Amino acid sequence: MAQSPAITLTTDFGTTDGYAGAVKGVLLSRAPGVPLIDLAHDVAPFDRVGAFLLLRTAVRHFPVGTVHLVVVDPGVGTARRGLVVRAQGQTLVGPDSGILPALFPAAEVRAWALKPARFAGAAPTFHGRDVFAPVAAALALGEAPENLADPVQDAERLALPAASRVGNLAKGEVIHVDRFGNLVSNLAARALDNSAHVSISVDRKPVKFAATFGDVKPGETVAYWGSGGLLEIAVRDGNARERFGGLGVAVEIVKYA
Amino acid sequence: MAQSPAITLTTDFGTTDGYAGAVKGVLLSRAPGVPLIDLAHDVAPFDRVGAFLLLRTAVRHFPVGTVHLVVVDPGVGTARRGLVVRAQGQTLVGPDSGILPALFPAAEVRAWALKPARFAGAAPTFHGRDVFAPVAAALALGEAPENLADPVQDAERLALPAASRVGNLAKGEVIHVDRFGNLVSNLAARALDNSAHVSISVDRKPVKFAATFGDVKPGETVAYWGSGGLLEIAVRDGNARERFGGLGVAVEIVKYA
Amino acid sequence: MAQSPAITLTTDFGTTDGYAGAVKGVLLSRAPGVPLIDLAHDVAPFDRVGAFLLLRTAVRHFPVGTVHLVVVDPGVGTARRGLVVRAQGQTLVGPDSGILPALFPAAEVRAWALKPARFAGAAPTFHGRDVFAPVAAALALGEAPENLADPVQDAERLALPAASRVGNLAKGEVIHVDRFGNLVSNLAARALDNSAHVSISVDRKPVKFAATFGDVKPGETVAYWGSGGLLEIAVRDGNARERFGGLGVAVEIVKYA
Numbered sequence: 001m002a003q004s005p006a007i008t009l010t011t012d013f014g015t016t017d018g019y020a021g022a023v024k025g026v027l028l029s030r031a032p033g034v035p036l037i038d039l040a041h042d043v044a045p046f047d048r049v050g051a052f053l054l055l056r057t058a059v060r061h062f063p064v065g066t067v068h069l070v071v072v073d074p075g076v077g078t079a080r081r082g083l084v085v086r087a088q089g090q091t092l093v094g095p096d097s098g099i100l101p102a103l104f105p106a107a108e109v110r111a112w113a114l115k116p117a118r119f120a121g122a123a124p125t126f127h128g129r130d131v132f133a134p135v136a137a138a139l140a141l142g143e144a145p146e147n148l149a150d151p152v153q154d155a156e157r158l159a160l161p162a163a164s165r166v167g168n169l170a171k172g173e174v175i176h177v178d179r180f181g182n183l184v185s186n187l188a189a190r191a192l193d194n195s196a197h198v199s200i201s202v203d204r205k206p207v208k209f210a211a212t213f214g215d216v217k218p219g220e221t222v223a224y225w226g227s228g229g230l231l232e233i234a235v236r237d238g239n240a241r242e243r244f245g246g247l248g249v250a251v252e253i254v255k256y257a
Numbered sequence: 258m259a260q261s262p263a264i265t266l267t268t269d270f271g272t273t274d275g276y277a278g279a280v281k282g283v284l285l286s287r288a289p290g291v292p293l294i295d296l297a298h299d300v301a302p303f304d305r306v307g308a309f310l311l312l313r314t315a316v317r318h319f320p321v322g323t324v325h326l327v328v329v330d331p332g333v334g335t336a337r338r339g340l341v342v343r344a345q346g347q348t349l350v351g352p353d354s355g356i357l358p359a360l361f362p363a364a365e366v367r368a369w370a371l372k373p374a375r376f377a378g379a380a381p382t383f384h385g386r387d388v389f390a391p392v393a394a395a396l397a398l399g400e401a402p403e404n405l406a407d408p409v410q411d412a413e414r415l416a417l418p419a420a421s422r423v424g425n426l427a428k429g430e431v432i433h434v435d436r437f438g439n440l441v442s443n444l445a446a447r448a449l450d451n452s453a454h455v456s457i458s459v460d461r462k463p464v465k466f467a468a469t470f471g472d473v474k475p476g477e478t479v480a481y482w483g484s485g486g487l488l489e490i491a492v493r494d495g496n497a498r499e500r501f502g503g504l505g506v507a508v509e510i511v512k513y514a
Numbered sequence: 515m516a517q518s519p520a521i522t523l524t525t526d527f528g529t530t531d532g533y534a535g536a537v538k539g540v541l542l543s544r545a546p547g548v549p550l551i552d553l554a555h556d557v558a559p560f561d562r563v564g565a566f567l568l569l570r571t572a573v574r575h576f577p578v579g580t581v582h583l584v585v586v587d588p589g590v591g592t593a594r595r596g597l598v599v600r601a602q603g604q605t606l607v608g609p610d611s612g613i614l615p616a617l618f619p620a621a622e623v624r625a626w627a628l629k630p631a632r633f634a635g636a637a638p639t640f641h642g643r644d645v646f647a648p649v650a651a652a653l654a655l656g657e658a659p660e661n662l663a664d665p666v667q668d669a670e671r672l673a674l675p676a677a678s679r680v681g682n683l684a685k686g687e688v689i690h691v692d693r694f695g696n697l698v699s700n701l702a703a704r705a706l707d708n709s710a711h712v713s714i715s716v717d718r719k720p721v722k723f724a725a726t727f728g729d730v731k732p733g734e735t736v737a738y739w740g741s742g743g744l745l746e747i748a749v750r751d752g753n754a755r756e757r758f759g760g761l762g763v764a765v766e767i768v769k770y771a
Contacts, residue, residue, distance in 0.1 A: 006285055008278070014693035015554035016564060018571030019741075021522070024551055025575025028520055032577065036551065037281055037293065040272035045694050050273060057275030061282025061386070063289065074751070077727030077738075124726035126741035129575070179271035180302050212381035213334030224334075227276075227383035237331070263542055265535070294538055294550065297529035307530060314532030318539025318643070320546065436528035437559050469638035470591025481591075484533075484640035494588070 004091075004140035005063045006035045010051060011071045011128065012043040019126070023069070023133045030137035039068075046074040052099050052158050053176050053184065055092075057228050059103060064089030069136040071128040073097055082114035082131055083155055084145045091145075093136045095127065098158035106157075112149030161248075163187050168255040172231070177246045181239030185251040187231040199254040202233050202244050261348075261397035262320045263292045267308060268328045268385065269300040276383070280326070280390045287394035296325075303331040309356050309415050310433050310441065312349075314485050316360060321346030326393040328385040330354055339371035339388055340412055341402045348402075350393045352384065355415035363414075369406030418505075420444050425512040429488070434503045438496030442508040444488040456511040459490050460501050518605075518654035519577045520549045524565060525585045525642065526557040533640070537583070537647045544651035553582075560588040566613050566672050567690050567698065569606075571742050573617060578603030583650040585642040587611055596628035596645055597669055598659045605659075607650045609641065612672035620671075626663030675762075677701050682769040686745070691760045695753030699765040701745040713768040716747050717758050737765075 007027055013019040020041045027036055039058055043051045051072040059068060073080075073095040081096040087104035094100060101109050114135060122130035135148055163172035163186045172187040183202070200207045200223045207223045208216055216222040218237040226232035231251065233240050264284055270276040277298045284293055296315055300308045308329040316325060330337075330352040338353040344361035351357060358366050371392060379387035392405055420429035420443045429444040440459070457464045457480045464480045465473055473479040475494040483489035488508065490497050521541055527533040534555045541550055553572055557565045565586040573582060587609040595610040601618035608614060615623050628649060636644035649662055677686035677700045686701040697716070714721045714737045721735045730736040732751040740746035745765065747754050 005289055008281075010278075012693075014556075015552070016556055016558070016568060017690075017692045018553070018568035019692075021524075021553040021568065021572030022575045022741075024522075024553075025572055025577075025580075028549075028551065028580075029575065029577045032519055035285075035292065035549065037285065038272070038295065038552065039275070039278040039281070042271075042273055044273070054273060054275035054278065058278030058282055061279045061286065063282075063286045066282075066285075077750075079728060123741040124728070125738065125746075129741065176274075178274045178276075179269075214336060214381070224382065227279075227380040227386065232382075236334075262546055265538075267535075292542075292549065294542065295529070295552065296532070296535040296538070299528075299530055301530070311530060311532035311535065315535030315539055318536045318543065320539075320543045323539075323542075433531075435531040435533075436526075471593060471638070481639065484536075484637040484643065489639075493591075 002065065003142060004034055004065050004067045006037050006066050007031065007136055007140050008037045008039045008062065008066060008068045009041070010039040010043065010055060010068065011041050012045045012047065012051070013041050013071070013128070015041050019128065022129045023071075026129055026133040027069075027137050030134060031140045034140045043072050046072065048072060048074065048097055048099055048158055049160065049175060052102055052160070053228070055099065055103055059090050059092075060088065062090060066090055067136050067140045068092045069132055070094035070099060071132055072099065073127070076127070077125050082118065082127065082135065082149075084112040084114070084135065084139065084149050085155070086110045086145065091139055093132050093139065095132070096156055098156040101155045102158040111152050111155040112145045113152045114149045118148065160186055170253040170255075172251045174247055174249045174251060177241045180234070181241040183233040183240045183244065183246070183249065183251075184226060184228070185231045185233070187251060187253060189225045189229045189231070197256045199256070200231070201252045203249050205244075207233060259322065260399060261291055261322050261324045263294045263323050264288065264393055264397050265294045265296045265319065265323060265325045266298070267296040267300065267312060267325065268298050269302045269304065269308070270298050270328070270385070272298050276385065279386045280328075283386055283390040284326075284394050287391060288397045291397045300329050303329065305329060305331065305354055305356055305415055306417065306432060309359055309417070310485070312356065312360055316347050316349070317345065319347060323347055324393050324397045325349045326389055327351035327356060328389055329356065330384070333384070334382050339375065339384065339392065339406075341369040341371070341392065341396065341406050342412070343367045343402065348396055350389050350396065352389070353413055355413040358412045359415040368409050368412040369402045370409045370412075371406045375405065417443055427510045427512070429508045431504055431506045431508060434498045437491070438498040440490040440497045440501065440503070440506065440508075441483060441485070442488045442490070444508060444510055446482045446486050446488070454513045456513070457488070458509045460506050462501075464490060516579065517656060518548055518579050518581045520551045520580050521545065521650055521654050522551045522553045522576065522580060522582045523555070524553040524557065524569060524582065525555050526559045526561065526565070527555050527585070527642070529555050533642065536643045537585075540643055540647040541583075541651050544648060545654045548654045557586050560586065562586060562588065562611055562613055562672055563674065563689060566616055566674070567742070569613065569617055573604050573606070574602065576604060580604055581650050581654045582606045583646055584608035584613060585646055586613065587641070590641070591639050596632065596641065596649070596663075598626045598628070598649065598653065598663050599669070600624045600659065605653055607646050607653065609646070610670055612670040615669045616672040625666050625669040626659045627666045628663045632662065674700055684767045684769070686765045688761055688763045688765060691755045694748070695755040697747040697754045697758065697760070697763065697765075698740060698742070699745045699747070701765060701767060703739045703743050703745070711770045713770070714745070715766045717763050719758075721747060
């Protein structure tokens with residue numbers, strides 16, 4: 001099998017402690033010639049939802065065959081499995097923390113649990129370096145998952161806060177705040193057929209729906225379908241988190257015929 | 258035309274939201290084999306002056322043929338053009354926000370505006386991924402700007418606060434504070450013939466002029482010509498911003514015969 | 515000599531000011547084809563201990579022949595030497611600030627001081643770009659250190675706070691706090707033969723010793739041998755710095771027969 005076009009890295013290690021650097025050293029040593037691409041090392045510690053949304057935004061744009069190493073691991077230092085996940089031509093490697101399989105529709109995901117021997121001799125607090133990086137490197141060189149791991153059907157799937165729908169009312173909440181203070185909700189475009197004939201509220205306050213920032217005046221709030229397919233709320237030239245608050249704030253859509 | 262030696266990335270996306278990652282995925286998919294080099298993703302949101310100074314410091318050191326993708330965009334979500342700029346062997350791509358042409362003397366800059374068709378179907382809030390990354394990839398593979406964009410003469414140019422000069426007095430101000438708390442002014446070395454026979458004040462307080470930190474004692478303030486050719490002010494082993502304040506603080510030079 | 519598999523970068527420049535970008539431009543221009551790998555640009559300004567611990571964690575995992583450019587430089591702008599250090603198949607380049615030789619046992623380190631001519635014409639506040647990057651690029655292309663620098667025996671060595679040992683009592687302190695709030699001490703595993711029959715205290719409070727987080731309950735404190743071989747203290751699902759304080763807090767081990 002062909003060599004991967006790249007290995008990407010997503011961790012909550014930060015960069016100042018050298019852990020991300022050690023992982024890069026292992027990857028470069030074991031898979032020389034495969035470019036390393038940083039997605040993020042500043043995922044908030046143990047923030048599985050943040051890592052999930054990041055990967056949901058980024059992974060699908062990489063070329064087929066890319067290997068994504070994802071180490072955001074609330075279970076570090078405890079017994080939990082390592083996973084390899086394949087879907088849509090992408091391969092992901094990391095702890096069984098619910099992030100990887102949740103990125104894809106269940107129907108098309110294939111998952112493998114790393115063989116226990118892979119953990120033998122590994123530093124218990126640094127599986128990223130001793131377990132997941134070597135596996136990512138092997139996969140990037142064309143090794144078949146079957147040679148490293150056993151097929152599983154029961155991989156954990158991260159559950160985002162669920163949006164609800166009753167008739168023409170969809171009730172959701174803010175699940176992420178981006179760097180610009182824009183609010184990302186759990187209301188998906190498909191929920192309401194992407195109709196523009198809607199009435200939207202954030203924290204019970206009505207908000208204008210538009211295609212983009214440019215359709216409202218500076219300082220005005222706008223709701224729009226974000227590039228990731230979820231309803232987002234922004235203040236043009238401002239900060240929506242400061243106006244409405246962040247995680248958990250109610251977002252509702254009423255659809256009109 | 259030859260493939261570019263690299264594509265650099267400068268954005269205000271941060272890395273935790275996955276937007277920078279998505280852009281990298283597009284670049285890697287469309288220009289496989291061209292190395293991706295991060296300049297910065299932590300430009301302050303919409304900070305055009307910060308991005309301008311960053312690029313002014315970095316771009317000229319890259320090999321001829323490098324493509325620089327620059328997405329710092331106060332106009333995101335509004336109608337504004339996309340630009341390709343070529344000067345001094347460097348190619349830059351990004352929104353028409355004034356940064357790119359301002360990096361070079363007007364005489365030598367060639368600029369093109371992306372053809373409107375390039376924006377068709379793009380997510381209105383993510384032109385970085387849907388418009389500028391594909392154009393950067395095409396240019397990196399050797400595509401001529403003429404095939405993607407139309408020549409323009411009216412590209413916006415970012416105007417920094419202007420320094421003034423009356424006789425032997427040059428009046429400027431702090432336009433940037435770096436990570437070390439050093440103050441970068443808008444007084445250029447050429448303004449006073451790089452003379453060492455000068456008297457300098459910051460916020461009306463006299464400051465010693467020297468070639469470098471090593472010429473003053475720890476805790477003492479020093480003004481010097483920075484590596485970017487602008488007058489900078491530092492406190493040796495200390496923080497000049499804490500001593501004098503930041504953006505807008507007055508910096509003056511009097512030159513003696 | 516063969517081309518290096520990579521050049522890594524470790525600086526306290528941050529990325530927003532363009533200094534790290536300028537260094538990358540120089541490396542790419544002078545050593546085209548050698549991959550650039552970021553270790554960190556967010557080392558705290560002038561933090562030699564932080565840079566030392568980072569490199570201690572990361573460097574040994576890189577393939578033989580890697581060149582590591584390290585610019586964390588309290589002496590910027592003063593007269594101090596530039597160093598090339600070779601040990602264990604790794605080559606390091608940077609100011610003579612004590613970091614590089616300290617990473618390896620003295621016996622096996624070879625060090626060279628850059629010839630003074632290397633500093634001629636360099637911007638006094640930007641040796642990273644004008645001196646160290648060109649040297650790193652030359653070494654990465656296979657140049658012998660002897661052609662760039664003169665052998666020295668007196669390179670400065672960073673001294674970490676020393677742990678002491680009296681009989682079966684080892685007294686140390688916290689020398690680093692990582693991104694998760696875990697405390698890294700200066701007590702090395704070899705200090706007490708890696709024995710598990712120990713009693714450990716942090717700030718005079720007894721702390722459980724275990725192989726890993728998984729051996730204590732959420733909210734409980736645990737001491738363990740970190741992946742870098744030093745005793746570390748963590749709070750499972752919590753933050754040890756908030757519980758005990760950070761740099762300088764006393765850590766003690768009593769060993770029982």
